[in-house]
Amino acid sequence: MHDQHNSSKQRSGINASQHQAVHYLDGPCLVLAGAGSGKTTVITQKIAYLLQTCSYPAHKIYAITFTNKAAREMSERVRKIVGPKLLRGLNVSTFHSLGLRFLRIEHAKAGLKANFSIFDSGDSLGILQELLATTDKARLRAVAQTISLWKNALLDPDQAAHVVKNQDEQQIISIYRSYQATLRAYQAVDFDDLIGLPTRLLSQQPELRQTWQDRVHYLLIDEYQDTNACQYEFIRQLVDARAMFTAVGDDDQAIYAWRGASADNLKNLAHDYPNLKVIKLEQNYRSVQSILAAANKLIKQNPKFFEKSLWSELGQGAAIAVSAMDSDLHEAESIAIRLAAARFEHQAKWSDFAILYRSNHQARLLEQALRNLRIPYTVSGGQSFFDKTEIRDLLAWLRVIANPADDPAFIRAATNPRRGIGQSSLQALGTAAAHCGQSLFATAVNADATIIAASRARAAVHSFTDLIEHFQRMAGVENSSTDLLYVDKSNTSQLLDELLQAINYEQFLYDNLDERQAQTRWGNALDLFAWLKDKATEDDLSLLELVQRMALINMLERQDDAEQSSVKLSTLHAAKGLEFPYVYLIGIEEGLLPHRGNSESIPSCEASASLVQEQQLQEERRLMYVGITRAKLALHLSWCRKRRRAREYVYCEPSRFIKEMGLEPEPQSTDNTSQAGATLNRLKNLLQKN
DNA sequence: CGAAGAGTAGTTTTT
DNA sequence: CTACTCTTCG
Helix, strand or coil, X not given: CCCCCCHHHCCCCCCHHHHHHHHCCCCCEEEEEXXXXXXXXXXXXXXXXXXXXXXXXXXXXXXXXXXXXXXHHHHHHHHHHHHHHHHCCCEEEEHHHHHHHHHHHHHHHHCCCCCCEEECHHHHHHHHHHHHCCCCHHHHHHHHHHHHHHHHCCCXXXXXXXXXXXXXXXXXXXXXXXXXXXXXXXXXXXXXXXXXXXXXXXXXXXXXXXXXXXXXXXXXXCCHHHCEHHXXXXXXXXXXXXXXXXXXXXXXXXXXXXXXXXXXXXXXXHXXXXXXXXXXXXXXXXXXXXXXXXXXXXXXXXXXXXXXXXXXXXXXXXXXXXXXXXXXXXHHHHHHHHHHHHHHHHCCCHHHEEEEECCCXXXXXXXXXXXXXXXXXXXXXXXXXXHCHHHHHHHHHHHHHHCCXXXXXXXXXXXXXXXXXXXXXXXXXXXXXXXXXXXXXXXXXXXXXXXXXXXXXXXXXXXXHHHHHHHHHHCCECCCCCCCCECXXXXXXXXXXXXXXXXXXXXXXXXXCCHHHHHHHHHHHHXXXXXXXXXXXXXXXXXXXXXXXXXXXXXXXXXXXXXXXXXXXXXXXXXXXXXXXXXXXXXXXXXCCCECCCCCCCCCCHHHHHXXXXXXXXXXXXXXXXXXXXXXXXXXXXXXXXXXXXXXXXXXXXXXXXXXXXXXXXCCCHHHHHHHHHHHHHHHHHHHXX
């Protein structure tokens, strides 16, 4: 109906199924897109189609991705098709940023002031540490995860109380309650609330739902298999009965069950929308057949709801190489050398190569080995920019200026850099604040000798609050008990400069750390502030908007220039959606790649425990599948006979996945390897001379 | 209050 | 091995 006058305009690179997915607008649409089958093409082409041919206004189209990077790439690709004019106003964002935008508009309905803070996982852990009165990190993380899973299942503490399985969870319920109360007292939300609160509001308030449904005329969702119950409901509330949406996903690439995602949402979609149109994309445009065949064999071991078989026209390709290594150290060195040799042999770029692994700490040895050979690399995944101490320190200052009720930010800012405020002062403030139900900041401003006896400490506290108040005035904060008003957006940039001066952070770093560390940290700090100032002037943002946005943005985005010519090191999770001509998949061992979780099986139900184990194994298999399907031309697998764990060597066995792919864990002939070893050594010498 | 030192525990994946 | 914590001393 829509496409009759447009077929001539179609670009040649789109196949029949893709064409169908792009043009289907008669109702809800689910695209089951196998790895490398061009799912991003479908989404971007569909947005372009809506804009160009169907004359949808850009601001009524919403596209949701899981990462900021994916969002940026998507709008970039759309821009290339339709140009900047039609793109203006298009909403491409992550679930979390969309939730944030929602809350910035509807904060009052959620019982929040405009200046609410966003807590990252570190802040949440800190609160739990207080509530549980323990420093046991494993315990804290377990509790945090349990609460997070409840939130992602849209269960408030009362509802969660109905589903608790044991006494331990019973205790966590009460922690959950206090945790929520604490967040509210701090005027803060955590990552989960960013989606949970909007979803609750939408389902409880019909007129609000109407308002938002009028805004969202067409919705597109990427990586649909990774949505959790809460996100599913959020989408449902936004699209309602009109159901104009396209979801794109692949159940074989569902790798986020551990954070509440459920590929069942693919099935649920068919149930909730009986007129759902399901379109499969089965032609793979990425990998040669040797790689695809192995991937298909592996994933066939998993039960599936939607049968799907990938094929490609890209030729057989080289056989997949499997290497057994003596140790993890040997593996890292060997991979680095092989990689350098392969680059030489194929006259390829460094950026054509990726080394993928299950867990972050595996990157350490690799980095060392690559550095030794002067091979440029970038690490993705791993520690996020915002987990770095220096960044958290500085953001704490901005947070406490924007939201004085943010106690964790207050504590962090007050003690970093050191300024004469220590444990005992904070303790005194804490008890006083708890006593009269005020924030630490409010208590500190009014602190007299009855609260803090030592006059030196009291002076330190007041000089700190004076400083904060100075910047609050500068930011245009009208500090009253009602909503804070942020009038002044013009001098955000100046404020940032002055702040950095006033707290003397550079000095602090060089005083406390060795030269090298201080240098990198100060570099990070400058990067952060340069970025902040950029954003502030470019988008005309107030300090508040800036701070809230920061919590969600990953700074590693703007490293494109460095990535142009470097080998990519990445966890399997972070590699999803990427592709490389040459891929090294390392550490393919029992216990590491099918990762053995510390299965704290509850003795009461053995049957369900083994069911859980089976599901975990299937997820690991999908993870392996994701890794394999990143490779276009060649794939190299390796595993280690022994691996250093803590301070002892642990003996390892090759992963069952290798056999499931129809490959031999041990290389066939030994003389072959020793010969290769000699060649590699020569190459190594050559490389080190360069 | 905070710096320097000794000791100890730790390893899944992330918005 | 290292990153972080707790202790002790100035």
